[in-house]
Amino acid sequence: MDLEKRKNETRGGVLIGNSHIGLFLAKKAAGAKSAPLLSESFIFSGPEDVGKVTAALRFAETLLCETGGGEPCGSCHSCKKFSRGAEKGSSEGADFHSDLHFIGRQEGKKNISIEQIRELIRKLSLSSFLNSYKIGIIKEAENLSEEAANALLKTLEEPRPGVIIILTVSDPDRLPKTILSRAQILQFRPVKADIIYDYLAGRGASRSEAKNFSRLSGGRPALAFKFFEDKEYLEKYLRAARAFLEPEPLETDPIGSIGKGGQEGADAALEVIEIWRKAARDLVLIHLGNGDLVQNEILDKELERAKDGWTPARLLGLMEDLDKASLYIKGNVQPRLVLERIALNL
Template sequence: MAKEKFSWPKIGNDQAIEFLERGLNNNKIVQTYIFAGANDLGKFTIALAFARNLQGNRIGFNSDLHILEKAADRKNISIEAVREFIKTLNLSSFLNSYKIGIIKDADLLSEEAKSALLKTLEEPKEAVIIILLTGDENSLPATILSRGQILYFHPVPAAVIYDYLIKHCGANRSLAKDLANLALGRPLAAVKFLEAPEDYQNYLERAERWLSLINADLNTRLQILDKIFNDKTWSRQATETASAVLSMAEGLSRDLLLSSLEQKDRWQHSALAPALNKTLALLNERSDQNSVPSILKQLKLIAQAKEYLAANVNPRLVLEQLAVNI
C-alpha cells in the first residue's frame, strides 16, 4: 500500500519532520507534542504543516486549528487565556477532523496557566492534539514534559537556508548568501529580513556603527552608542533590545577573530566585509599587527555584559560600561 503524500516546508530539521511523518503514516499520533529549540528555527512553521497534514492538507487556518500566544500587553500567557483555549478545543469539530491547538512560547505560561493546562493533558479529549512550542523545555514542569512527545529543533546549515531563500522566496544569490550567514542557523530569521528589507538595512547600519565604535575615542563611543541604543528605561523592551545589541556585538567580534585567523568564509556578517576589513586593519595598527588578544578581550567583556543583563542590571548602564571598556 502506497504511503500518503504529505506536504512539508523545506527549512531543515528533517529529523523532526521524519518523526512526524512516520506517525502520520503509521497512525501513531500522540495527543501532546513539545517542540523545543531556539526562536526562528521553524517550530511554528512545521507545527502548522503537521496540523494541516493531520487535517487532510487543508490550506490556511480553519475553525479546528487554534493558536494561543501571549497578548502584546501581557508579560505572560494568563490562566484565563488557557481556559478559553481549552474550552474551544473541547468543542465538537466543525470539519469532522482533529481539533489542534498550538501554544507559541509555552515557556511564557503563568504558573496558574501551566496547572490548568496540565489537567487537560492528563485527561485529553479524543481527537484533540496540543503542540507546545518552547525555547527551553526546562521552563515547563516535569509533569507536562512527561505527558508529551518532545522533538528537538536544531540550527539549520547555511546551505539549506540559502537554497530555501532562492527556491521558495525568490531571493537573489548574493542576498541569499548574506542572509543565510547572518541567520546563524535560524531560517525564519533570514526570511524575516528578506520580507522586511528596511529592518535588514537598519540592522546592518547598527552593526556598522558598532564596528566604528570599537576604534573610536571615548566620547565618540558614547555618541555612537546613543545612535545604536538610546533607551534609558528599565523596561522589558529595553532589556530585550540590549540583549539583541550584545548578540550583534558578539557576532561582529567573532567575525573579526575569524578574519584574523584567515577564515573569512565563516563570517556571519558577510554583508559588511568592507567594514570588517577596515576595523581589523585599525585593530592591527593599534596592537603591533596582532589583534587576537584585543578581540578575545572584546568577547570576554561581551560575555560579562550578558551576565550583568541577566542579573537585571540597567540595560543602558550595561551597554555604556561595555562601550567604555571594549
C-alpha cells in the same frame, strides 16, 4: 507587527531543513489516518526562527486535512482554510480554522497569561465541527507564567481524546519538568547555509542576497527570509551591528526602541545584545584565521576595520559580559542601565 507578519507568511509552507522532523511528523500524520491519535503533546525545541511554528502548522494542516495522508491534499475544505489563512497572514490560528488555536505572548506582555491558557483549554474542550482533531499551538512556551503552566499541566495530565497540543520553545530548561515529562520532545537544529541559500534563491533572492542572508541568519531559515523580505528589519540589524563595529563611543540604543522601556525595550535590548555577540564572535573568528566562517559577511569591510581595535581576550571577555547582560535583562534589570554598563567597560 512586521516580524509577526513575516513569520506567518510561511504558514502552510514547507519546513526548510530539519528533514528528520518533517519526515517524522509526516509519518505520524499518515499513520493517524488509519489509527487516529488519541491525544498527544509535543514540544518543538530549538533556536528561534528555525521553523518550529512552520512545522507545527504543517502538522496541524496535515492532521486536519480531510483526504490527505502524510501531507495536506491542498484542495479539501480544511486545506482551503489553511491557504486562505496564509493569504491573510493572520496571527491567530482560530481566525482561519475552527479546530486550530494558536497562542503566544501578547504584544508588550512579559508572559503568556493564565487567562490565555484557560481560554485555549476551553476552546480545545469544545467538540470539533468536523469531528476531527482539536489542535492547540503555544508559541514560545517558556514565557508561560507559573499559574499558566500549572493550568496547562492539568490538561496534559487529563488529556481529552483527539486533542493535540504543541509547544514551541527555544529554551526548554525554562519549562517546568512536569510539562517536559508529559510531552514528546522534537529537537530542531540550525539549518545548513547551503540549504537556506537554495531556499532564498528559489524565492527570488539574487546570488549575493542569498549568500549574505543565509550566512547572516546563522542557520535560521525564517530569519534569513526576514532579512530578504523586510528591508527595514535588515537596516535595523545593520545599524545595531555598525554601532558596535564603528570606532566611535558605543551607541547604546542603536535601534531607538530600548528607551521606550517596558517589555518592548527589554526585547529590543536582547536583540541588540544578540547582534553584538554575533559581531564579537566574528571578530574572534577573523583573529583565529577563520574569516570564512563569519556570519556578518555583509559587513566584511566594517569587520576588517574593527578587528585591530580588539584582542581575542577582550572579545571573549565582552562576550561573557553580553551573556550576563541578557540574563540581567531577563531578570528585570533596566535594559538601558545594563547596556550603558557594557559601553562603560569597553
